[in-house]
Amino acid sequence: MATPGGAPTNQPAPRAPGTDLRDRFLTFAFAAADLLVETGPHATITFAAGAFRHHLGEAPEAFVGRPLDCLIAAEERGALGMAIQLLAARGRLPPTAIRLNDAKGTAFSLAGLAPAGPQGQFCLTFGPLPAPPRAAAVAENAAFGRAAAGMIRGPAASAALALIDLPDEIRRIVARRPELSAELDAALLEGAGGGLTGRLSPGRYGLLVGRELPDLPSLAARMESVLLSYGLGGEVSTCNLPLEAEALTPAQATRALRHALAHFAGQGMAGLAAGGLTGALREIAAQAGSIRRVIGERRFELLYQPIVDLRGRRVHHHEALLRPDGYGVDAFIRCAETVGLTEEMDLAVTDRVLDALRFNTGARIALNISGLSMQSARFRALLQERLDASAALLPRVMVELTESVEIEDEVEARATLDMLRARGIALCIDDFGAGAAAFRYLRNFPVDWVKVDGAYVQNAVRSERDRSFVASMVDLSLAVGARVIAEQVETEEHAAVVAGLGVELAQGYLFARPGRLPTAAAPLRRAG
Incomplete structure (x- = not known):
């Protein structure tokens, strides 16, 4: 310890750089947080302590070496990226609402400090909030696709993806009936078990969870019950899209997943390639000659x-x-x-x-x-x-x-x-x-x-x-x-x-839709 003037009162044994900082951080943070994390460059967890087993099902040390975003619900990872960049720029992150990657998507308060030292080293605390930061909602296609791609870049065993498809004749009705679409969304959310739900196209949905999928037949029955209340009979189809892709690089797996989701959105179950992501990648590769001709010609x-x-x-x-x-x-x-x-x-x-x-x-x-x-x-x-x-x-x-x-x-x-x-x-x-x-x-x-x-x-x-x-x-x-x-x-x-x-x-339709290139810049005429 040092006196106010800075002279040491004792001569303790030298300690590793950052040890005093960590001790102070732990003592301060445990008073208000459940989870404590330090990260190194590339947002990798270098230290973890606290109630990880209770909230995330594994001991704190199991998370060391994993990416920081594995702690966060898939749909919140964009928010995490923003929070970390603000922390890097300002040196401090005030309490920010974010959801954990647990079964319920528990709302937590994330706060942090950027101590002096290597770039990318941060000290973070996670404390529970009394209520979720916002009501659950069915994500749109693009947001769901980004969340799914982020999930497969983590450990494959931590991700599960289901697809839900309504019959074509019912899909056409859903596209014209917003009240029916809203009730189907509610049934999907109720049976989703806390996972991220997405509307890939009218009457076609995705469900992304961190671990095991919920009971898909029960989920389909909930949605079929909604359809019956509108006098519509029909079977709701479900399937599990395997995300295991050990033979693929993360980039290949991401592209294969985007391809699979796009085909499902347009063609339903019939658009899915056999063999999961590996099959989707083979399907893409088969088009190489045609793509090359379009570019070359x-x-x-x-x-x-x-x-x-x-x-x-x-x-x-x-x-x-x-x-x-x-x-x-x-x-x-x-x-x-x-x-x-x-x-x-x-x-x-x-x-x-x-x-x-x-x-x-x-x-x-x-x-x-x-x-x-x-x-x-x-x-x-x-x-x-x-x-x-x-x-x-x-x-x-x-x-x-x-x-x-x-x-x-x-x-x-x-x-x-x-x-x-x-x-x-x-x-x-x-x-x-x-x-x-x-x-x-x-x-x-x-x-x-x-x-x-x-x-x-x-x-x-x-x-x-x-x-x-x-x-x-x-x-x-x-x-x-x-x-x-x-x-x-x-x-x-x-x-x-x-x-x-x-x-x-x-940029946007307020000003103009894409078209031919004008010969010179001029005062803008709004698109009609």
Whole structure:
């Protein structure tokens, strides 16, 4: 112990750096928290203490070495990523409501400190709240897909996924009857056992839980009872989609899962490949030849959607949006990523964008580049060759880094971004907030813009919680010198909310749908 003047009163044996900090942290935190955690770089748990066995079914030491987000309910992991980035930026995280990854999704209060020491080291406490932070609801397709993808990146044994399908004739009725859809949602939530539920398309649902699935026949019976109350007879089908994919990399498993969910949303049980995720991956790979021909023969077009200055309502730039011939956009990109054609796709789009800039001298265009391409030295060399041959056009180019595939080799990705920045090309993180990786990109990569995920923009007009998330994203972006774009701005109310939170530019149907590239920027005419 030291005197107020700083002189030691005793000479204790030297202790390892951080030991005193941990002791003080434990003594302070146990008074108000059930779970105590320290993390190291890459958000990995390095120390755990407290009532882990009671809340999560395993001893504290079992969690050491696991990712921090394994403690958190799947649907809350985006919120966790935001909280950790705020903690890194400010050194302290005030109590924040979040749900645990237990059977009930128990609402807890997360708080933390960022002590002096290695970057990424945090001390976190979890204390129970008296009530859940918000009522349970059935998630929309995109949010459910992100949560499921996050789950399979953790230990496979901790995840279970069920799919629920209504007969086609009933699905058509559900799409026209919001009161019936609401009652089916309620039955699904009641029988879900605390798991995350998602509406993948009208009458088709997913159920994601951390461990064992609930009784699926009983769940189907609940929903069939709702249908009977409306005079509708029919069998509700259920199945378990295996998430075990030991032979696949995490990236392959994520793409296979997205493919499986997209096919189920469109075709129901008939759209699922045999063999779970491995079968879905084989199904994607079978399309490699067709995908290669579409890219090689340039059988795609680019549509352009304006990004608008919210103050003056003038076009700042346009985003180039891929529209392949004979494929849906998401399915095409997912297949290209899986069969290793992402670089060819991104280079083909780059060629088209550079051509568009040559013939539209007043235009500025943002093009999307996949995280897979960003971390490829071969792609970087080929892209640099194209850009250097069109140097006069580069001040009118922006690049958006997409998160459909998480970047694993950050050194190579940083080299590509540095190459782009050296040529004066503005850089943007796309769909910020949609996944935890985007927050890591903001910390590690030099970017000029951040584009807030449209799901948050849509919800911000009616949810204080989502409004707070957008405000935090804006604050965090501005703190690192990045300006902010909001996507899916479809009403004047959306525009007013995001402008009030500090967003500078916006994109969405309020201003224009994707279309042909105008010859020059002009005062905006609202889309009709």
